[in-house]
Every structure is written in structure tokens, then in C-alpha cells.
Amino acid sequence: MIRFEHVTKRYPQRGNALRNLSFELAAGEMAFLTGHSGAGKSTLLRLIGLIERPSRGQVVVNGRNLGRLPARKIPLHRREVGMIFQDxxxxxxxxxxxxxxxxxxxxxxxxxxxxxxxxxxxxxxxxxxxxxxxxxxxxxxxxxxxxxxxxxxxxPPLVLADEPTGNLDPELSREIMGLFERLHRVGVTLLIASHDQALISDLPYRTLTLAGGALIKDTGTR
Amino acid sequence: MRTGRRSAHRRARVSPLRLPVIWLAHHLQVALGSLGHLLRNPLATGMTVAVIAVALALPAGLYALIRNLDLLSESWNQTATISLFLTMDTDLEQARALAAELEAHRQLDQVTLISPDQALSELGSYSGFGEAITQLEENPLPVVLTLQPTPDLWTPAALERLAEEAETRPQVDFARLDTQWVRRFQAILNLAQRGVMLLGGALALAVLLVVGNTIRLEIENRRNEIEIMELVGATPAFIRRPFLYTGGWYGLFGGLGAWVLVALALVLIQGPVSRLAALYHTQFPLTGLGPTASLTILGGSLCLGLLGSWLSVGRHLGAAQPH
Structure with a gap:
């Protein structure tokens, strides 16, 4: 469903937000993306949602190379990606x-x-x-x-969530995670960015850990 | 991806025949939605519409004024007569024969003969030199034929051709067509028409700027909504649409306002114009904008509104990318 091949995202002012990142997420998989603030979690989600394009490397979603997707096809791509935000x-x-x-x-x-x-x-x-x-x-x-x-x-076959429980208390956070698990059970691919280690560690899903824009740990599919 | 998951594109099952209906329904919904949005902000909408209406009313009002003056000058031409001054050796019998000949002319309605005695008597009574005139040994005035052209012959050029044609007769010394001032007046009107066109162009540009700036502010106010619509997969055309309709409504209402202002102005000045005309023993009902000019104002203002918003949307929507 999602394939990152040596992806780098560089901003003129801030430098590299993502560095040579490579991973794959299978269709129907649910995974967490974690790391400290500024680790590159949101940038990674923005690349998948085609809010931005990679500076180098390839982002392939649903068989489409997003770096080469013409602008007129962006709306169609976004209709296949559900996005959830902290705010x-x-x-x-x-x-x-x-x-x-x-x-x-x-x-x-x-x-x-x-x-x-x-x-x-x-x-x-x-x-x-x-x-x-x-x-x-x-x-x-x-x-x-x-x-x-x-x-x-x-x-949509793919749902991205950027810190969806960031403003919620633990009980509500678990409730939201319960909703994600229900979506996962009906076959939706989910990639959830969260820095809430306590919440993530309780759940039996793959976790990708970013630091300084690089992938430093991938627990793999559990 | 699991096969149990239904695709996002189930709407492909919608019959192709229904797609235009859905598209039209969406346009209608957006048009009514943007109208509702404008009506919910009556003060801001009213001010923008008023500015557009005043800007359009000025050239439209001047156009109506020039149109009326043009009609007035046509009526002056219709009352124009040609005076044929016959040679001094043409006697009354020859003059009557010439008058009879000219009466048969298809472009002449009436031919009036003024004998030298009649002319001298009129000169004596109107000039105030009656006493002096009686002292003249002989009448120095020629026979004059006054030609009244048919009503369809009113253009200065046609009248001039007729006068030239009459002048070719051997009995005629010279012909006088006193419409030069009418021609000058019409030349001034032509100049004024150009001026109105230029003013209209400048004010149309002002309308574009007013609508464009209003839409820019609208885009600023709805930036959050635009970003969310982009994130959920709305196409640029879909996002542009409400702003284009908003511009169209501004233009249409502005045009309607301009039309009402001009109509009101004409109603207000009709009274004084009628009184002035009565002093000249005539009538002059003012002519309104008429259906063609009215439709031009409404259509033109609608197009200006659409164009202004289209330019603004093209320039400012690109800046509203999702963050």
C-alpha cells in the first residue's frame, strides 16, 4: 500500500526533515509512527497525503509514484486517503x-x-x-x-492520523484507538503518528520510530 | 488490501446518465449557497453592490442622456426646411411652375411659395424697419420657395443632397439649409459617446477591482474551509465555484442597482424636461434605457462580476494550499 524508497525531504530554511527513509506498509496493515517532536512524523504523513512532494527518492502509494503524479490527479489521490488531525x-x-x-x-x-x-x-x-x-x-x-x-x-483504503489523541485524556485516547482497531478489522490501512509511548506500547501493532528525520527502529508486523 | 473493503469509488456505479443531473444539482446548490451567504451578510453585501451600482450607473446614465439628446437632434432635423432663393428675374408665374414641379418630388412633403411682397411685408413687421422699408423704390427681395422634406429624410447628409439637387435648377439662385448647428451638435454627441465608452471602460475596470478585492477577502476569510476541502479531495474547479458564483451575484445585483438608479434619475428629471419642452410649445418624453441597453447592463455587469472573481480566485486560491 505504501512504499518509501530512500526518501529525503529538505526545506530551504530547516534543512532535512526526512533523511533517506525507506519502508513499506502492506495493505490492511495498522502501524504507529512515533518519535519526538520534530522527528519528521508529520512530514512523512504530508508526503503520503501529497500535501508536499519528496525532495529525493520515491513515495509510492497504491501503486502510484506520488513524486510524478500530475497536479490534476492530486484530488483523486486525496479521496483515497482519509486524514485525521490533532486539532x-x-x-x-x-x-x-x-x-x-x-x-x-x-x-x-x-x-x-x-x-x-x-x-x-x-x-x-x-x-x-x-x-x-x-x-x-x-x-x-x-x-x-x-x-x-x-x-x-x-x-478510503488508507487512513492517516496525525497525533489523533494529542489533546485527549487517556480514557478518550483508548476509545479513539478502539475506533481505529475497528477500522483495521474491516481492512483499512492505518498509519498513526503519535508520541504517546504508553498508549502505543499497549497495542500489538507495528511501530516505526523516527529521530531527526531518519527511521531508527521498525518493530515489524507483530 | 483486503478484498472485503469496499472501494472509495463505489460512486462509479452511479448511472452516467445521472452524472449531469448531479452536476447541475451541485451547481444550483452552490449558486443558492453563495446567494444565501451574501444575504446573511446584508451590510457588507449591500455596500459592495452599492459601489458597483454607482460605478455602472454613471456610464449607463450618461448613455441614456446622450440617447435622449440624439433623439432630440433627430427631431430637429425632421423639422429642417430648405429655402430656395430664386433669381431676381424669376417672376411669380415661373416660381409657381417651379413650386408645382417640386411638389411632385417624392422626398418633399410640402412646398410653400413666399412672394417678394409677402417677404417684404414680413420683414417690415418683424424687423422694426417698417417705415424705412416703405421708402424703398422697388422690392429687392426675390421669390423664395420653402421646401419641407418628408419625415424619413432627416439625416444632415440626405438633406444636403436634396438642397444641392434643388439648387441645380436655373431659376434657383442659391439654396440654404440651416442644419449646420445640428451637425455640430451631433458631432459633439458623437464625441460624448466616445467619452462615455472610455468612462464605461474605466469604471468597468473599477468594478473588476471591487469584485476582485471582495473575493480576495472572502478567500482570506474562508482559507480554513478551502484547505480542508483540498485535503478531502475537492478539485480546484469545485473550490473555485462558490467564489465565481459570489462574483456573479455581486455583478448581477450591481447591474440591477445601476438600472434602478438610472430609471429613478429619468423619472426625477422627466418633470423639469416636460416643463422646459412646454416653454417651446413641444413635448419631449424621455426615453429609458430600453430592453437592449438594459440587458447589456445586466449581462455586462454579470460578466464583470464573474471575470473579477475569476481573476481574483486564480491569483489568490493558489496561495491557500493546505498546511
């Missing part, structure tokens, strides 16, 4: 339903199918009944669940 990135003036529906609206889904899928996604994250609620009235954990529902509503 949820919800639109405060839109209801929960409208926030979750965004990927389907962007992909021009028909009204009935859109309704069905949004309700199914909200059901998946136990937020059915909160469709008409504005995100600002929800707790942080609920907002993150809305973010997860939005990431999976179009049923």
Missing part, C-alpha cells in the same frame, strides 16, 4: 453532518448516497443523533470522532 480541523460554522459530508460533497455524491454514508459513518463513531449539532458544542473527544467519521465516510 480535528472541523468547520465551526457547519453542522456535524455537513462536516462529515465534505469528502462526499467534494466527490459529487448523489443526495441519497451521501445521506446514507454520513449516517453510517456517524454510527461507526457513535455520534448518530448529533447530526445537526455544531462542532463547537461537542467535547474534544466527540470532535475527534467527527474528524474520524469525515476521514472514513468516503471509505
Amino acid at each position: 480535528h480541523r472541523l468547520l465551526p460554522d457547519r453542522t456535524v453532518f455537513d462536516n462529515v459530508a465534505l469528502p462526499l460533497v467534494a466527490a459529487s455524491y448523489g443526495h441519497k448516497e451521501l445521506q446514507r454514508r454520513v449516517r453510517a459513518a456517524l454510527d461507526q463513531v457513535n455520534l448518530l443523533g448529533k447530526e445537526r449539532t455544531l462542532p463547537i458544542t461537542l467535547s474534544s473527544g466527540e470532535q475527534q470522532r467527527v474528524g474520524i467519521a469525515r476521514a472514513v465516510v468516503a471509505r
Whole structure:
């Protein structure tokens, strides 16, 4: 599903954010990406989401070499990648339903199918009944669940999460991890960036550890 | 990837026949959505629309003014007459024969003969030299034929051709067509028309800038939304669309505002114009913009709104890349 081949990402001001990184993630696999702040976790996710392109090396996702993907195909690639953020990135003036529906609206889904899928996604994250609620009235954990529902509503084969439990207490963090495991069980490939070692160590999944932009440890598939 | 996972592209099962319907429904939704967005901010929207309306009303109003003056000058031409001053050796009998001949001319409505005695009498009563005139030993005035052209013959060039043609007759000493001032007036109107076109161009540029700047601010305000839409796979066209519709609405409402302003101005000045015309024993109902000019204003303002937003979106959306 994901293949990094000697990938380097260099920023003019900050220098190398990733250095000669190589790894593979199989389809349907769930893995954690860990490391201290500034280790390169977010940069790696940004390369997969095609928010940025590598300076050197190849990033191949779903058989596509992202470095050579034409700009007009970027939206299609992003529709196959669900993204979850630490700060949820919800639109405060839109209801929960409208926030979750965004990927389907962007992909021009028909009204009935859109309704069905949004309700199914909200059901998946136990937020059915909160469709008409504005995100600002929800707790942080609920907002993150809305973010997860939005990431999976179009049923992408790959979901990326950048510090999804960063703002949550341990109990809510475990609840969110439970949601990820449910997605993993239905075949979604998940790559989750987190520096919460306590949370990660409790879970039986592969962990990639970054330091200074380099991959220093890969536990392999457990 | 496990086969049990359903692909993100299940929507490929949507019948191709339904895709245009979905596309149109989306456009309608975006158009109404952007209209709703504008109506939810009535003050800001009203101010932008007012600026556009005033900018467009100025050239539109001047156009209406010039159009009315043009119609007025046409009516002046329609009342133009040609005076044929006959040679001194042409007597009344010959003059009547010439008048009868000219009356048969298809471009003439009426031919009036003014005898030398009649002319001298009129000169005496209007000039105030009545006493002096009676002292003249003989009448120095020739026979004059006043030609009234048909109403369809109103352009200065056509009137001049007719006068030249009449002048070729041996009994005619010279012909006088006093429409030179009308020609000058029309030349001034032509110049004013060019001026209005230039002013219209400059103000159209101003409308582009107003709409472009408003859309730029709109993009700034919705940067977060744009970034999220890009992250969830919206195409650039999809992201551009609401801003283009917003620009289109601004243009359309601005055009409507301009039309209303011009119509109001015409209603307000109709009274004084009618009173002025009455002093000259005539009537002059002001002509409005008419359907063609009205549609041009509305269509033009809509296009200006779309163009302004398109330019702004092209310039500023690229800067709203996801962070």
C-alpha cells in the first residue's frame, strides 16, 4: 500500500526533515509512527497525503509514484486517503453532518448516497443523533470522532492520523484507538503518528520510530 | 488490501446518465449557497453592490442622456426646411411652375411659395424697419420657395443632397439649409459617446477591482474551509465555484442597482424636461434605457462580476494550499 524508497525531504530554511527513509506498509496493515517532536512524523504523513512532494527518492502509494503524479490527479489521490488531525480541523460554522459530508460533497455524491454514508459513518463513531449539532458544542473527544467519521465516510483504503489523541485524556485516547482497531478489522490501512509511548506500547501493532528525520527502529508486523 | 473493503469509488456505479443531473444539482446548490451567504451578510453585501451600482450607473446614465439628446437632434432635423432663393428675374408665374414641379418630388412633403411682397411685408413687421422699408423704390427681395422634406429624410447628409439637387435648377439662385448647428451638435454627441465608452471602460475596470478585492477577502476569510476541502479531495474547479458564483451575484445585483438608479434619475428629471419642452410649445418624453441597453447592463455587469472573481480566485486560491 505504501512504499518509501530512500526518501529525503529538505526545506530551504530547516534543512532535512526526512533523511533517506525507506519502508513499506502492506495493505490492511495498522502501524504507529512515533518519535519526538520534530522527528519528521508529520512530514512523512504530508508526503503520503501529497500535501508536499519528496525532495529525493520515491513515495509510492497504491501503486502510484506520488513524486510524478500530475497536479490534476492530486484530488483523486486525496479521496483515497482519509486524514485525521490533532486539532480535528472541523468547520465551526457547519453542522456535524455537513462536516462529515465534505469528502462526499467534494466527490459529487448523489443526495441519497451521501445521506446514507454520513449516517453510517456517524454510527461507526457513535455520534448518530448529533447530526445537526455544531462542532463547537461537542467535547474534544466527540470532535475527534467527527474528524474520524469525515476521514472514513468516503471509505478510503488508507487512513492517516496525525497525533489523533494529542489533546485527549487517556480514557478518550483508548476509545479513539478502539475506533481505529475497528477500522483495521474491516481492512483499512492505518498509519498513526503519535508520541504517546504508553498508549502505543499497549497495542500489538507495528511501530516505526523516527529521530531527526531518519527511521531508527521498525518493530515489524507483530 | 483486503478484498472485503469496499472501494472509495463505489460512486462509479452511479448511472452516467445521472452524472449531469448531479452536476447541475451541485451547481444550483452552490449558486443558492453563495446567494444565501451574501444575504446573511446584508451590510457588507449591500455596500459592495452599492459601489458597483454607482460605478455602472454613471456610464449607463450618461448613455441614456446622450440617447435622449440624439433623439432630440433627430427631431430637429425632421423639422429642417430648405429655402430656395430664386433669381431676381424669376417672376411669380415661373416660381409657381417651379413650386408645382417640386411638389411632385417624392422626398418633399410640402412646398410653400413666399412672394417678394409677402417677404417684404414680413420683414417690415418683424424687423422694426417698417417705415424705412416703405421708402424703398422697388422690392429687392426675390421669390423664395420653402421646401419641407418628408419625415424619413432627416439625416444632415440626405438633406444636403436634396438642397444641392434643388439648387441645380436655373431659376434657383442659391439654396440654404440651416442644419449646420445640428451637425455640430451631433458631432459633439458623437464625441460624448466616445467619452462615455472610455468612462464605461474605466469604471468597468473599477468594478473588476471591487469584485476582485471582495473575493480576495472572502478567500482570506474562508482559507480554513478551502484547505480542508483540498485535503478531502475537492478539485480546484469545485473550490473555485462558490467564489465565481459570489462574483456573479455581486455583478448581477450591481447591474440591477445601476438600472434602478438610472430609471429613478429619468423619472426625477422627466418633470423639469416636460416643463422646459412646454416653454417651446413641444413635448419631449424621455426615453429609458430600453430592453437592449438594459440587458447589456445586466449581462455586462454579470460578466464583470464573474471575470473579477475569476481573476481574483486564480491569483489568490493558489496561495491557500493546505498546511
